[in-house]
Amino acid sequence: MNAVYNIPPAFNEPVLNYAPNSAERIALKDALKEARSKVMDIPMYINGKEVRTGNTKTLNPPHDHQHLLGHFHQGDASHVKAAIDAALAAKEKWSAMEWEQRASIFLKAADLLAGPYRYKMNAATMLGQSKNAYQAEIDSACELIDFLRYNVQFMREIYSQQPASSKGMWNRTEQRPLEGFVFALTPFNFTAIAGNLPSAPAMMGNTIVWKPANTQIYAANVIMEIFIAAGLPPGVINLVYVSGPVAGDVIFNHADFAGIHFTGSTEVFKGIWKTIGENMPKYKSYPRIVGETGGKDFIIAHPSANVDVLVTALSRGAFEFQGQKCSAASRAYIPQSLWKETKEKLVAQVKSMKMGPTEDFRNFVNAVIDEASFNKISKYIDDAKKDASLEIITGGNCDKSKGYFIEPTIIVTKNPKCKTMCEEIFGPVLTLYVYDDAQWEQTLTLVDQTGEYALTGAVIAQDRYAVEQATKALVNSAGNFLYK
Numbered sequence: 001m002n003a004v005y006n007i008p009p010a011f012n013e014p015v016l017n018y019a020p021n022s023a024e025r026i027a028l029k030d031a032l033k034e035a036r037s038k039v040m041d042i043p044m045y046i047n048g049k050e051v052r053t054g055n056t057k058t059l060n061p062p063h064d065h066q067h068l069l070g071h072f073h074q075g076d077a078s079h080v081k082a083a084i085d086a087a088l089a090a091k092e093k094w095s096a097m098e099w100e101q102r103a104s105i106f107l108k109a110a111d112l113l114a115g116p117y118r119y120k121m122n123a124a125t126m127l128g129q130s131k132n133a134y135q136a137e138i139d140s141a142c143e144l145i146d147f148l149r150y151n152v153q154f155m156r157e158i159y160s161q162q163p164a165s166s167k168g169m170w171n172r173t174e175q176r177p178l179e180g181f182v183f184a185l186t187p188f189n190f191t192a193i194a195g196n197l198p199s200a201p202a203m204m205g206n207t208i209v210w211k212p213a214n215t216q217i218y219a220a221n222v223i224m225e226i227f228i229a230a231g232l233p234p235g236v237i238n239l240v241y242v243s244g245p246v247a248g249d250v251i252f253n254h255a256d257f258a259g260i261h262f263t264g265s266t267e268v269f270k271g272i273w274k275t276i277g278e279n280m281p282k283y284k285s286y287p288r289i290v291g292e293t294g295g296k297d298f299i300i301a302h303p304s305a306n307v308d309v310l311v312t313a314l315s316r317g318a319f320e321f322q323g324q325k326c327s328a329a330s331r332a333y334i335p336q337s338l339w340k341e342t343k344e345k346l347v348a349q350v351k352s353m354k355m356g357p358t359e360d361f362r363n364f365v366n367a368v369i370d371e372a373s374f375n376k377i378s379k380y381i382d383d384a385k386k387d388a389s390l391e392i393i394t395g396g397n398c399d400k401s402k403g404y405f406i407e408p409t410i411i412v413t414k415n416p417k418c419k420t421m422c423e424e425i426f427g428p429v430l431t432l433y434v435y436d437d438a439q440w441e442q443t444l445t446l447v448d449q450t451g452e453y454a455l456t457g458a459v460i461a462q463d464r465y466a467v468e469q470a471t472k473a474l475v476n477s478a479g480n481f482l483y484k
Helices: 023-036 077-096 099-114 118-129 133-160 191-203 214-229 244-251 266-278 307-323 336-351 371-385 437-449 464-473
Strands: 040-042 044-046 049-051 056-059 070-073 181-186 208-212 237-239 257-263 288-292 298-301 331-335 390-394 409-413 429-435 454-460 478-483
Touching (some): 056 214, 077 237, 099 118, 099 133, 191 208, 191 237, 298 437, 307 429, 336 390, 336 429, 429 437
Parallel strands (some): 181 208, 181 257, 208 237, 298 331, 454 478
Antiparallel strands (some): 044 237, 056 070
């Protein structure tokens, strides 16, 4: 092709608000009703073919675990090997395809998701992951659409980055895909991440073995349906449902393993890194390791903080999607001078949050993802009730009779190194420590030395000197900072 193509300008997909009686609310209600009316039989996808093993596992809404959404067909090591073989077989033709042809597939996928698949995808996320309508719209529709569109733009920019040439020579850079296959290991909590982790490297000419969390399979199936409808060739992305150890045993021992794209727990990622390091002599190349994990995310308020801003940051940061985000606020440090007003407003705001199934759009808080998560989180709360140094100021009730419901729970501690201040809970539990205003600098040190490296941290202050001081003191405490 004798042309250098410009791509359609990327733009953020507008977020629909699902107001009462709006067209989008009616359409989403219809999609939810349609999804609940049938039992899905969900296959794996290997080399463009639907693969059913007969070894099926049930899929149930976390907020209504007695309802059957469908079954997925669980695979074994042979299916992982088949997926790797399919990825390697598709690699030469896919990587040789002109970049704009690859781009067109994913731009088409974005358009399909923005249009005819929007409500089906949102309904799948609401039912399969117990995410409310607005959170699902932001995640499974808008963010995934944005990933697809902006990744095409970034791909064009990367390919355009070329070195300078001295007189008499022409220096050129070619961006090649990795030498082998890429493993995409995706989490339950964001449908957008589940779609982005396999599609981003595929866009750059790589071929993929994709293993989603079992609790995200219901929506992952819709993602794969969209990719196929957009024209993704067989073998480029292969979707398998196997346990983590089964996938890891095959993939991390394969000579053609070229890289992993991961989002999940810190401990799992550390284990993956260790295994890859130990297996280095087995690989044909040096695998690229790309991962995002959580940590013990924090909020620290300075005495100059605006209380209303602080209360919103605490309540929304801790309890959106039941705190099941790598970025969720899990520990916070409040100055004594602001504590009385903060406590009063925070408790009132959290108590105003309705809890229940996602199909009722009035519910802000829904269920945690599964019984194992429910049991883990409720154990933290039960232990807190027995600890004299801890006080639960709101929430604390748990009920799994119909769904895995845990009330948004706020704990106040006198011990800044207590378990709920140090360990990642991944649920709707926020622990607060009230510090003396004169101990601002010491509290910054405390934040830095408590818990593992966090994905996110927030500093709430109106004093710019305090913001700068916190930025320097907490530079190695979190990957992303919010200042307000």
